[in-house]
Amino acid sequence: MPKFTVSKSALKRKWIAGEKDFSLEGETIFCKPCGKQFNFERKCQLEQHKKTTVHATNIQKQGNKRQRLLSECPPETGERPSSFVNDLVAVMLQEAIPLQKLDKETPLRKFVEKYWESEAIPCVKTLRTKVAPATHFQVIEKIRDEIEDSPIWCSVDETTDRLGRNMVNVIVGKLSGKSHSVTNEMLERFGMIDDNMCSFCGNEIETIKHVVLECPASQLQREELLKEITDHSLQLFNLDTLLATGTDPIHCALFKFLSAINFKV
Structure with missing residues (x-):
């Protein structure tokens, strides 16, 4: 059978597989506790580095040292x-x-x-x-002022930077019944409100189907949408038209309808 050549990066990736203290940057191995890059040519060199006193000391320091948050940093003094x-x-x-x-x-x-x-x-x-830090706290206060006591959704992504320090990216959004992309049925299911009836007609459970197709409060907007669509030639109804993301009349009418009923897309 023919021999396959394995790239250096693929080979080194196998060396550090399962090693949380090492990462690969191109063909260079980065040691997180030591904060240094090493261009090891053989796996035995990596093993020798792991047994050094400096590496062991840095691992111990890393375990005993907790990364401080901005809110824990003391205020700076001086000018x-x-x-x-x-x-x-x-x-x-x-x-x-x-x-x-x-x-x-x-x-x-x-x-x-x-x-x-x-x-x-x-x-x-x-x-x-x-x-x-002052800019950071200003942004936090601005987010708090905008959200106030409203229900929220959040997305959290944990990662590390190139030095191996822990980082968390958080995206926060406001859940509001005023936007029909988040319906009362969803909010009630998540335990955020007690009443899942439609905010406009109050007769049916507020689902996306009800708001778009059934709610009497949206009847006028549905009629206007139907009129705008029927005013155009039926030739517009093809696969390209339905899947397009441009400014064709069909999509313009659809987005106008969704905007009229306050449905966020």
Whole structure:
């Protein structure tokens, strides 16, 4: 039988299979406890590294050290950055621009310093420790103000960064009966409300089928939708029309109808 050549990355991936302390970046093995990259050519080199005193010490430190949350960090003392610096950091975070872009001798820092001569831009470490947490808390307060006491949905994704530090991404949304994409039947089933009757007619259980096809409160919108569709040639009803995502008359009429009955899509 012909021999198959195994790539180095595939081979090294087998070496670290089941190893939570190592990850593979291309053909380089990254040791999370040590925070270093190693270009091991043989598996025995990896095994030797795992037996070193430095690696064992770093694993012990990692186990004893719990990563602090922003809410647990003590407030920074000393001179506060100006409103310009606060706004600059806030904009960079909102636009997903790494603060590292403001490090020394970077083009962005030179540009900012050229047109903002009133004060020196703090170093990146100061921006992270003094400015970024304040922006974080402002966003949290804004989310709390928007949600208030309403039922919510959330999606949580746990991951790690390239240094092996734990990270959690959380998306939070507001569940509201005002939007018919979340019906009273759903909210009642999840134990968020006690009454699952339609918010408009009050005669039937509020399901998506009822809101779109049966609710008397949506009768006028359904008639307008039917009229707009029948005004167009039947040639429009083909597979391309039904599956299209453009601005053809059929889809425009459909989205107009859904918007009229406050159905979020």
